Amino acid sequence: MQEYQLTLEDKQILWGKPIDIESLIGKEPNDSIRRGANEALDWNLPAGIYRAKDIVMELDKMLEAMLVQLGEPVNDDPTVLLDSLQANLAISGRVSSLPLGPLALEDKAGIELTAQATRIGEQLVSWAREINSDKRTLAQYGPETLGKIEFRSHCYGHPLIPEAIAQVWGPYGGPRIMQIYNEYLHQFVLLRDALLPFSNWEEVPFEVKEYTDFKGLRFLEPVREVFLTQLLGKKLTHKSIVQYAQGVVSSGLSKAGYGFQYRLGSVLPAVLGESARTAPLYLLKWHPVQTIAADDTQDVTAVSFDYEYDDYYAAPRIEAGEGTPVKEDAFSLPEENDDEPSIARLLPSSGTDRTTLRFSLEMNDRECSVDLGQLFRGHRFLYRPKKNGDASGALVKRNTSSVHLAADILSRSGMVTDSDGIHFIATGGNELVLWALLGKLYPENVVLLDTGDREELEAAYISGKGFGTQFLLL
Template sequence: MQEYQLTLKDKRIVWGRAVDIESLVGKYSGDSLRRGVNTDLDWNLPAGVYRAKEVVMELDKMLEAMLIQLGEPVNGDPTVLLDSLQANLAISGRMSSLPLGPLALEDKAGSEITAQAVRIGEQLVSWAREINSGKKALAEYGPETLGKLEFRSHCYGHPLIPEAVAQVWGPYGGPKIMQIYNEYLHQFVLLRDALLPFANWEEVPFEVKEHKGFKGLRFLEPAREIFLTQLLGKNLTHKSIIRYAQSVVSSGLTEAGYGFQYHLGTVLPAGLGESARTSARYLLKWHPVQTITADETQDLAAVSFDYEYEDYYAAPRNEAGKGTPAGEYGLPISGEHYDEPSIARLLPNTGNGRTTLRFNLEMKGNEITVDLGQIFRGHRFLYRPYGNDNADAAVAKRESLSWHLAADIFSHSGLVTNTDGIHFISTGRNELVLWALLGKLYPENVVLLDKGDHKELGAAYVSGKGFGTQFLVL
């Protein structure tokens, strides 16, 4: 069995069985252009496994058909129609289908999704321009066939830039062109919105099943409506992102944990395998791995990954103790490094009708196991030092600073906290230790440092909740 692994600098995270996705993507049951019920030629995505670019390739057939039907005045030039697509996929402007820019979402989940919408929209338009430049559909079907494409698009509300209005409704356009263009725009909007939860959205495989009642990606509309209502209402949570992602990839799951496995791989929060200081906290990442392995003859099962402690507030807690006073020995130097552990394993536990994943590593001969869900929860809840003009005063106020060895924190059962004081923990610049600590510390007032110098400590003291026990992690 070939294990799947992530590499983080000189560290590794390994688990499960790697899945060969390339053999599944692009194998379709038919053609997206086929004989219609009431028309000569219709369009629909054939059943199969797609990634984003494969969908764009199939959508290009509609664009090429429009260019043929618009005739000589357009002369096959897609610029105007693609410029209007770009305006629809932008996050601001009168044509925007998802006007996140004017909302200026400041919550962490909203800001990450906003940045995603920009990235995905720009790349989809770039692919649309690139693919159309090859005129592959024209070479495959010919102008006579493309000229017969016609269908009813049951969708409203995608405005066009003035130049596109002039083309689509001009003397060579009309309702037939408008129906095709409306569907073309709508499918792109559905594609962009479907991929919003995924940091590696270009790689995510999802299954499309052909429906007679609606076209292409329209099966996503009910879940999309719920998701966008939560996003625009500033009520987006990690669990709601998970639920939407499960619908997008047709997992069949109804319950949502912090991640899941479906028949084409595993989806976990995007921070895994990245730096905890810079990685997204709410986005997800798809991995080509069978986390809960099955026989070669069995299909990959859909599984939701649960937190060990569904309510972390009610989880058992133990105190870290007073530690070593910093005033007596000073803080550990910020430049120290731990060579070990160099590898972490994700180990599933499927007992009691629940599936949890454990983050397992070996440190100084001791086995350390932390719930993976709690690690991601700790990552979402952590604080970062912010600027403070009076750092010296802040340091003077915090005389109860002590430091702890990471190994001592791991020696306690349950989640680790303290009744009072400021507690410094060095990870030795080992990202595996850092991630494990985020799952071990009670996630209430944990501040992640970059340098641990005098200025940053001063800023850290006034970060977080501003009161109560505080853990500073470097």
């Protein structure tokens, strides 16, 4: 069976069965413009599988209808309406729908999602401008049809920039235009917010079912409200981000682990397949793969991926051992002589009520595997050397320093820790080995180095909690 392949430079992670997602996109049998109950033409997303840009293309039909109905004075120019959309999707300003900028979120999850909201909002507006410039909607339907679109937008309303207010409520506008424009803005806000958890948000496919009592993406409003309450209240956790992502893609799952599988793929923390030094800590990434493969005659089962130990504090622990002693004034480390693994595999284990995944690789003719969930947890808890830190009074004296081979650490059972000392582990620059170690080491006072030079080591010694044993990964 062909395996899904995730590549980082010359390293690969293999698992599951690839999904041909392209064959499912854009197969909606119905039109988003159709006749409503009052004989006016209505707009609603047809049931189907969409990506973000597909939704923007459907939303352009509302924008083009507004331009037609505003008439000649607008001169077919969407600039004002799109400028107001851009202001609405910005993270600051009077009309911002998600004012994360003024909140100055300083928690790691908040920082990542603030940057994510900016990126997504800017790209959505860019697509909206590009798609409308082609005038495909006008060519497809003609001004007569677009001039008949009318519906009620059930929303309190989004604020507009002054130029948009003058245009929408001016002599050629009115309540009919405002209703369409309000729905247009609201659908973009729902789309932007739905994509916040995903690092590769442009690629994520999600299923839309057509409802008669609300339009388009409004089915997302309940899960969005819970998520934004946690985000704005600065109480966001990795689990709550996963829970929200499950709702966005209509997985049907109620409980949340660290990732999940749904009909259209698998969603895991974004660090997998990225450098541990630069990967986001809280964002997720969609992969077109059945991690838990179904028979050809069965639909893909929605599955939540669980940690081997829900509470890592209660997991079995084992001491790292003595290793090779290092002199206190020695700042060069012996090179790692272990074989360089180039392939790792994700191995699922499904029980009656839970599914776990193991990250497995081969070193020195030995198979080494760790719980994938613990690997991600270890990455979130990872420390980096403090830069420009004040070392006065912060350095806790540790009695010993030693070097360990990565293969020796990974071959041990349970989670590796120690009672004292500084423990160096060289990875040889191998990301697969680094990730495996993050799943094996007890996630406390683990520091990731870049060069291991004297300056970085001195910064590393005062990083972390400042007490207890310390593991330095190089």
